[in-house]
Amino acid sequence: MVRRFVAGEGLGDAVRVARELASRGMTVSLDPLGENVSTREEAEAATESVLSIVQAIRSAGVDSSVSIKLTQAGLDIGTEFCAANVRRMLEAAREAGVAIQIDMEGSDYTERTLAIYRELRPEHGNVGAVVQAYLRRTAADLAALCEIGGPIRLCKGAYREPAEVAFPEKAEVDANYVELAQMLLSAGARRRGVYPNIATHDERLIEWTKEHVRSEGIGKDEFEFQMLYGNRRDLQEKLAAEGYRMRVYVPFGREWYPYFMRRLAERPANVLFLVKNLLKY
Ligand SMILES: Cc1cc2nc3c(=O)[nH]c(=O)nc-3n(C[C@H](O)[C@H](O)[C@H](O)COP(=O)(O)OP(=O)(O)OC[C@H]3O[C@@H](n4cnc5c(N)ncnc54)[C@H](O)[C@@H]3O)c2cc1C
Numbered sequence: 645m646v647r648r649f650v651a652g653e654g655l656g657d658a659v660r661v662a663r664e665l666a667s668r669g670m671t672v673s674l675d676p677l678g679e680n681v682s683t684r685e686e687a688e689a690a691t692e693s694v695l696s697i698v699q700a701i702r703s704a705g706v707d708s709s710v711s712i713k714l715t716q717a718g719l720d721i722g723t724e725f726c727a728a729n730v731r732r733m734l735e736a737a738r739e740a741g742v743a744i745q746i747d748m749e750g751s752d753y754t755e756r757t758l759a760i761y762r763e764l765r766p767e768h769g770n771v772g773a774v775v776q777a778y779l780r781r782t783a784a785d786l787a788a789l790c791e792i793g794g795p796i797r798l799c800k801g802a803y804r805e806p807a808e809v810a811f812p813e814k815a816e817v818d819a820n821y822v823e824l825a826q827m828l829l830s831a832g833a834r835r836r837g838v839y840p841n842i843a844t845h846d847e848r849l850i851e852w853t854k855e856h857v858r859s860e861g862i863g864k865d866e867f868e869f870q871m872l873y874g875n876r877r878d879l880q881e882k883l884a885a886e887g888y889r890m891r892v893y894v895p896f897g898r899e900w901y902p903y904f905m906r907r908l909a910e911r912p913a914n915v916l917f918l919v920k921n922l923l924k925y
Contacts, residue, residue, distance in 0.1 A: 645914075649874040649907045650677070651896040655700050658896035661873065662706040665892050669884040671707040673745060673870070677897035680715045684725065687718030691729040694744075695736045702740040709743040709772070709795075711893060714757050727760050734768040745772035745795060745841075750803040751779060751810070758785060765792050772841070776801030777821040778810040786824055793837030797870060798824055800844065802906045821849055829853075829862060841891070843870035845879065854888075864888050872907070 651661040662672045674697055681687050694710055701708045710733075717729040730746070737744050746761055748754065761773045772795030775782045779801060789796055800817050801810065811817050821844070827833060828840040842853050850869065857867065868889035871880050884890040895903055908914045 646900055646904050649872065649895065649904060650900045651873060651894050653896065653898050655697060655896065658697075658894055659700055659704045659706065661894050661896075662701075662708050663704065665894075666706050668881060669890070670880060671709075671868075671889070671891045672894045673709040673711045673891055674701070675711040675747075675893055675895040675903075676716075677895050677903055678716045678899040679713045679749065679902060680720060681718060682720060684718065684721060687716070687721060687725070687729055690716045690718075691732055694733045698733070698737045698740045698742050701742050709745055709891075710737065711745045711747050713747045713749055714753065714760060715749055719753060719756060719760075723756055723760065727763060730760065730764060730771075731768075734764065734771055738768065738770050743770045743772060743795060745797060746774065748774040748776050748799075748801075751805050754779065754781070754785070758789075761789075761794075762792060765794055769794075772796060772839075774799060774843075775824065776810075777824055778805065778817045780809060780811065782820070782824060783827070786827055790827060790830075790833040790836060790838055795839040795841055796828060797841035797843045798828055800846075802910070804909075818846070818849065821846075822852060825849070825853060826856070829856065829860070829867060831860075834862075834866060840867040841870050842867060843893075845871055845876045847879065850879070850883070874907075 651658045658674050665672055676693055676697060678690060681690060694712060697710050714726055718726040733744055746757060748757060764771050773789055774797040775786050777798060777800050800821060811820060825842060864887050868891050869883050870891045870893060873892050873894045880890050880892060
């Protein structure tokens with residue numbers, strides 16, 4: 645079941661999936677799995693591995709960005725150390741014409757993640773950010789990000805958060821998603837260089853987005869949909885066939901456990917499926 649959500653253990657597996665998706669009209673963002681490293685050596689190794697990914701993307705000639713987690717680049721060790729690692733990644737990626745998007749992790753990291761984005765964005769046109777609709781603070785954060793510009797991914801949020809910081813009810817998260825998507829897709833934000841990434845598998849939000857861009861006259865090349873590898877492949881293909889830009893987030897690597905657990909938590913049916921399969925053995 646891990647293979648449903650993870651492309652494989654090696655970079656070669658990820659590139660193979662990227663090629664396959666490209667042949668069906670989709671782009672990708674490769675995600676080297678791993679988070680919360682505790683030593684400088686691990687963070688430096690993660691940085692080196694992003695440099696290899698960037699080179700592999702260039703050699704394969706696929707349209708791919710790289711999604712990174714700052715705790716993989718040493719955020720728990722130090723903000724400046726982490727920013728320096730990300731700067732190295734961005735410089736190599738710029739040479740190769742590749743963009744890097746900084747995933748958003750648990751709320752303990754939100755402030756520091758946004759601070760690093762604010763620091764790096766003015767010098768690096770190839771860096772993007774992520775915001776989470778479940779956080780109460782996100783409307784203010786997104787308003788500030790819209791002034792700075794860049795590719796900005798709007799997702800619901802995947803970490804367990806207390807009610808003081810995140811909306812506990814799905815209906816509240818979904819309503820906030822619509823408010824934030826309006827902000828992200830607004831003419832003002834786009835004029836300031838925001839490239840909206842609508843990252844969800846929620847059909848109601850996707851339909852809302854389609855209707856909103858149609859009524860606002862926003863071109864299909866002015867934003868993109870994003871989904872996770874292994875989730876709603878039917879919908880990914882449908883959107884691509886309809887001419888929307890569709891980017892698939894493709895995780896790969898050995899450290900799949902925390903990522904896989906977040907995917908299980910999103911849908912009780914996944915846990916049931918896993919248990920049934922375990923019982924077969
Ligand atoms: C491209 C991309 C990048 C992301 N990056 C981040 C990030 O940086 N930080 C972060 O916190 N979160 C990130 N996420 C995860 C996101 O926050 C949500 O946890 C996840 O997308 C599920 O929410 P949803 O919008 O699909 O809506 P939901 O309401 O959770 O789901 C809507 C429907 O999608 C399908 N679905 C959703 N999840 C699953 C699943 N696991 N298995 C099977 N079906 C499913 C089901 O049909 C479900 O009814 C990212 C998501 C995407 C698509």
